[in-house]
Amino acid sequence: MQWTELVFAFVTSAVGALGGLGGAVLLVPLLVLTGTSPRLAAPLGLVSVAAGSLSAAGPQLKERTVNHRLGVTTELAAAVGAVGGALGSGLASDTFLKRFLAVVAIAAALLGGRRKGVRNLPDPALSATDVGEHVGSLSGVYQLGNGYVPYRARRLGAGLGLFGLSGVLAGMAGASGGFIKTPATSEVMHVPVRVAAATTTFTIGLTAATALTVMAVQGRLQLDHAAAVCVGSMLGGRVGALAQTRLSPPQVRRFLSVVLIVVGVILLVRS
Amino acid sequence: MSSPVLDAEPRGLSPLLRIATVVALVAAVIGTVTSGRWSFAFGGIAVGVIVAAPLLRVALFGARWARIGDRRYAVAALGLLLVTAAGAGLALL
Numbered sequence: 001m002q003w004t005e006l007v008f009a010f011v012t013s014a015v016g017a018l019g020g021l022g023g024a025v026l027l028v029p030l031l032v033l034t035g036t037s038p039r040l041a042a043p044l045g046l047v048s049v050a051a052g053s054l055s056a057a058g059p060q061l062k063e064r065t066v067n068h069r070l071g072v073t074t075e076l077a078a079a080v081g082a083v084g085g086a087l088g089s090g091l092a093s094d095t096f097l098k099r100f101l102a103v104v105a106i107a108a109a110l111l112g113g114r115r116k117g118v119r120n121l122p123d124p125a126l127s128a129t130d131v132g133e134h135v136g137s138l139s140g141v142y143q144l145g146n147g148y149v150p151y152r153a154r155r156l157g158a159g160l161g162l163f164g165l166s167g168v169l170a171g172m173a174g175a176s177g178g179f180i181k182t183p184a185t186s187e188v189m190h191v192p193v194r195v196a197a198a199t200t201t202f203t204i205g206l207t208a209a210t211a212l213t214v215m216a217v218q219g220r221l222q223l224d225h226a227a228a229v230c231v232g233s234m235l236g237g238r239v240g241a242l243a244q245t246r247l248s249p250p251q252v253r254r255f256l257s258v259v260l261i262v263v264g265v266i267l268l269v270r271s
Numbered sequence: 272m273s274s275p276v277l278d279a280e281p282r283g284l285s286p287l288l289r290i291a292t293v294v295a296l297v298a299a300v301i302g303t304v305t306s307g308r309w310s311f312a313f314g315g316i317a318v319g320v321i322v323a324a325p326l327l328r329v330a331l332f333g334a335r336w337a338r339i340g341d342r343r344y345a346v347a348a349l350g351l352l353l354v355t356a357a358g359a360g361l362a363l364l
Contacts, residue, residue, distance in 0.1 A: 050322060051299075054295060057292070072347050135278045136276070223302070227314035227317050
């Protein structure tokens with residue numbers, strides 16, 4: 001039984017769901033630090049991402065917070081990046097991947113710690129029957145407390161560029177890229193943070209599926225280890241999501257940022 | 272200006288995702304507590320489900336968007352599935 005992977009996946013997914021950064025960006029460096037090759041750790045990170053995304057899908061569909069048109073459109077860029085990154089990572093050396101992973105961990109720490117709050121305001125003319133996404137556009141309405149907030153995605157070109165970059169990161173490092181996608185969707189495309197986070201949870205599952213397909217074909221997926229990561233991530237993600245209602249996400253994000261910086265620095269020094 | 276039209280999710284998607292979640296979790300648990308070829312087989316089932324589920328979700332949304340005439344996003348969904356297939360194909364080369 002793969003206890004190390006199970007426990008790591010549980011803890012990182014719980015902390016990741018709690019902080020809104022995703023667990024894989026923490027899981028992959030941890031696995032590498034404990035002796036797993038980056039080439040084999042990256043697909044396990046993607047298994048963690050895909051498992052967490054699937055376990056969150058049901059509740060998010062019920063809340064109608066995911067904008068699928070926005071997710072599919074932006075994911076086109078991320079999927080192209082993920083395929084390129086996954087193909088490239090098969091050719092890259094372990095040292096390069098360790099350094100790349102260190103930079104990703106530190107970037108995640110900095111971006112996660114800077115995330116901002118709500119921009120869009122409730123419209124009193126809207127009601128519960130208006131909640132959801134609109135046909136033919138990247139817009140919709142979501143529920144915020146007792147209010148209903150309309151939104152429309154802006155600056156699609158800049159958003160697509162950032163999603164392409166997040167795809168490359170996912171393909172190369174096995175991280176979800178969620179720490180780029182959520183801020184890109186909320187801060188660049190002006191979509192409310194809650195919709196951005198839910199849509200990101202959907203899209204990181206897609207990016208992971210795309211990159212995992214490539215890595216499985218490359219023979220880099222250890223299925224026995226993947227089973228343990230899958231269990232840990234699904235359970236950890238649920239525990240983190242439940243705990244999120246009790247704790248302050250900004251505090252957890254700051255804690256997670258410190259951990260990521262420490263992990264990143266250790267990886268840089270070791271490589 | 273006409274008011275925006277609210278879209279619905281494809282019929283059967285939520286139950287399908289619930290079933291996929293349970294199947295993936297059960298297969299992963301069996302793959303974790305067993306060893307050897309059983310571990311590989313059930314690990315493979317778990318990974319297969321978590322990879323297939325989001326792609327199926329895109330396919331169902333794409334089919335729905337095509338049916339209601341939202342062609343731009345139906346094409347985007349099809350493109351996304353093609354990119355995934357192309358990635359697997361490129362890795363085989």
